[in-house]
Amino acid sequence: MKILLATLAVSLGLAALLGFLLGFFKKIFHVESDPCEALVREALPGTNCGACGFAGCDALAAAVIRGDAPVDGCTSGGAEVAKKVAEIMGVTSEAVTRVVVLRCQGTLEHCKPKADYIGVKTCKAAKIAVNGTKQCDFGCIGFGDCEVACPFDAIHVAPDGIPHVDYAKCTGCGLCVAACPNLLLELVPRDRTGAIALCSNRDTKKAQVIKDCKIGCIKCLKCERVCPKECIKVINGIPVVDYDVCDSCGECVRACPTKVLALVEDVIRIS
Amino acid sequence: MNELVKIFLSAMLIENIVLMRFLGLCPFIGMSTDIKKSTGMGVAVIFVTVLATAVTWPVYNGLLKPLDLEFLQILVFILVIASLVQLVEFYLKKSAPALYSSMGVYLALITTNCAILAVTFDVIIKGYSFIESLVYAVGVACGFFLSLILLAGIRERLKIAPVPAFLKGMPILFVAAGLLAMAFGGFDGLIK
Numbered sequence: 200m201k202i203l204l205a206t207l208a209v210s211l212g213l214a215a216l217l218g219f220l221l222g223f224f225k226k227i228f229h230v231e232s233d234p235c236e237a238l239v240r241e242a243l244p245g246t247n248c249g250a251c252g253f254a255g256c257d258a259l260a261a262a263v264i265r266g267d268a269p270v271d272g273c274t275s276g277g278a279e280v281a282k283k284v285a286e287i288m289g290v291t292s293e294a295v296t297r298v299v300v301l302r303c304q305g306t307l308e309h310c311k312p313k314a315d316y317i318g319v320k321t322c323k324a325a326k327i328a329v330n331g332t333k334q335c336d337f338g339c340i341g342f343g344d345c346e347v348a349c350p351f352d353a354i355h356v357a358p359d360g361i362p363h364v365d366y367a368k369c370t371g372c373g374l375c376v377a378a379c380p381n382l383l384l385e386l387v388p389r390d391r392t393g394a395i396a397l398c399s400n401r402d403t404k405k406a407q408v409i410k411d412c413k414i415g416c417i418k419c420l421k422c423e424r425v426c427p428k429e430c431i432k433v434i435n436g437i438p439v440v441d442y443d444v445c446d447s448c449g450e451c452v453r454a455c456p457t458k459v460l461a462l463v464e465d466v467i468r469i470s
Numbered sequence: 471m472n473e474l475v476k477i478f479l480s481a482m483l484i485e486n487i488v489l490m491r492f493l494g495l496c497p498f499i500g501m502s503t504d505i506k507k508s509t510g511m512g513v514a515v516i517f518v519t520v521l522a523t524a525v526t527w528p529v530y531n532g533l534l535k536p537l538d539l540e541f542l543q544i545l546v547f548i549l550v551i552a553s554l555v556q557l558v559e560f561y562l563k564k565s566a567p568a569l570y571s572s573m574g575v576y577l578a579l580i581t582t583n584c585a586i587l588a589v590t591f592d593v594i595i596k597g598y599s600f601i602e603s604l605v606y607a608v609g610v611a612c613g614f615f616l617s618l619i620l621l622a623g624i625r626e627r628l629k630i631a632p633v634p635a636f637l638k639g640m641p642i643l644f645v646a647a648g649l650l651a652m653a654f655g656g657f658d659g660l661i662k
Contacts, residue, residue, distance in 0.1 A: 205537045217553040224557050228564035319630050
């Protein structure tokens, strides 16, 4: 009986003491925080991908409240999250979601390897060691550094040797863009229309490009000539489009002899 | 003094909590992905282990033992350690926000980790005095820190090693951890 009472007394006493202490300490060491911060945090995706440049969703929420980050600071959440956050903060947001496009079509079939590569199997290592494993020094190396970087499981290297983006999953966070040593991935707004060059070979020697890759840009300038709006120019070796003018007529896409040009809306369509 | 050094070394190396006694394996595998992460975890473990021992030893010897309530120790220890870590968290959040943001996540994670709980039971089973208990706690936590850092180093090298496909990922990690444990077996008999 005595043991029973002692057990009760000790456990109740300890629980009460600790409970009281916890409550007390919470009061004295209370940190003032904006109630909006919790709301903003709730609106964010919570994947802690870090694409915004802050340590995680908590840190971004705090920065938004402090005014250090814009309401559309969450790159991966896109327009939807930006709208929610803007609502909480009492402002309007015009953010558009972006998606990533691989500006290379150098599959193994079109662009042969230089030689057998037996080094460390990452794009970065292959770039440093032999300037890429394929004939084309500018093209996709294909070891999937982008696939490793993607927190959303949206980009995968297929057996054909280049990564393919799952546009239903891509949030435009841009982590793969930073991972690619050849700078082949580019973020484009999801609602963009117009032509895009799916080649990054900046070699100005036509014969060399033909030797390197079957579907590389050979700088024939046909796209410049056929464009009715004169909005496509070959700059630094690849066609660049002025999207303010381009009306997505598709003349250049049809004219391109090596099938380098495509319409963005076709590339980023969710299949 | 000599006795304390002996306790420290044997707790850290010979009876390494992870590699020789197989406690705290969850954070050992989970938090060893890179050296930076495991350093944060290791420091937090040292802190919490010492704190837990410093509190549970007096609670046991001053409260539970005189009242013949030794059987309550699991319950009471968990309660005391958990709320104490919570208190320290409040304190850090207020007075040292930088330290809190670097250690805060790990603190909550390890409140009643089995390795930490084991230390508090060990010092009682071994009948250590208060000072000896603290030294033992530091030793065990340093051992945990050491093995965590070692495994993290191995994992960073494994990332670029040509591992056979069937061993990739977890299997090679377990093999590495096993080899590490065998290596620590070599410390047996270091202290007579």
